[in-house]
Amino acid sequence: xxxxxxxxxxxxxxxxxxxxxxxxxxxxxxxxxxxxxxxxxxxxxxxxxxxxxxxxxxxxxxxxxxxxxxxxxxxxxxxxxxxxxxxxxxxxxxxxxxxxxxxxxxxxxxxxxxxxxxxxxxxxxxxxxxxxxxxxxxx
Amino acid sequence: xxxxxxxxxxxxxxxxxxxxxxxxxxxxxxxxxxxxxxxxxxxxxxxxxxxxxxxxxxxxxxxxxxxxxxxxxxxxxxxx
Numbered sequence: 001x002x003x004x005x006x007x008x009x010x011x012x013x014x015x016x017x018x019x020x021x022x023x024x025x026x027x028x029x030x031x032x033x034x035x036x037x038x039x040x041x042x043x044x045x046x047x048x049x050x051x052x053x054x055x056x057x058x059x060x061x062x063x064x065x066x067x068x069x070x071x072x073x074x075x076x077x078x079x080x081x082x083x084x085x086x087x088x089x090x091x092x093x094x095x096x097x098x099x100x101x102x103x104x105x106x107x108x109x110x111x112x113x114x115x116x117x118x119x120x121x122x123x124x125x126x127x128x129x130x131x132x133x134x135x136x137x138x139x
Numbered sequence: 140x141x142x143x144x145x146x147x148x149x150x151x152x153x154x155x156x157x158x159x160x161x162x163x164x165x166x167x168x169x170x171x172x173x174x175x176x177x178x179x180x181x182x183x184x185x186x187x188x189x190x191x192x193x194x195x196x197x198x199x200x201x202x203x204x205x206x207x208x209x210x211x212x213x214x215x216x217x218x219x
Binding site for chain 1: 181184
């Protein structure tokens with residue numbers, strides 16, 4: 001696990017990544033109800049670029065993405081503890097978020113779009129790395 | 140169960156043996172960052188890892204690890 005960035009930088013990266021993903025879905029859902037215009041299309045493109053850039057900087061370049069996907073046989077005992085804790089945390093957060101989201105969509109009687117589903121899968125997949133990026137000290 | 144903090148002398152023993160964190164990590168089979176965590180006493184090693192570390196330093200486990208804050212070895216020798 002090579003995390004050269006300071007914890008503050010990593011936390012900023014996490015916030016930007018999650019916020020850009022959330023705004024991307026929010027604008028998409030808003031435009032689905034109302035109407036798409038040039039401003040929202042440009043905003044969506046910009047948000048996608050911001051998400052991709054912050055994802056690369058926070059998770060790929062730091063080695064976190066590789067770390068979280070390593071087989072257990074290639075991790076030492078502390079790393080197994082760290083990944084286990086992060087997966088448990090990710091499971092709880094994802095379950096609560098998804099349940100609340102599905103409940104909200106059921107209440108407002110709106111069908112779930114594929115963009116939301118893809119974003120939720122992406123969200124579930126990055127959550128363990130988010131936990132490690134947020135909690136692990138500088139190494 | 141809340142685990143107790145385990146104090147250790149890894150940092151001083153490693154420097155005494157002129158080993159880098161990477162070298163010690165290779166000898167005991169962990170990532171070098173784990174050695175950093177151990178030295179800062181932010182991670183309690185398993186019994187297996189503790190024994191592997193004690194084998195590298197050729198010292199008994201209880202001389203390297205303790206549940207009580209450790210006094211420097213030099214002070215122990217002076218007392219004797």
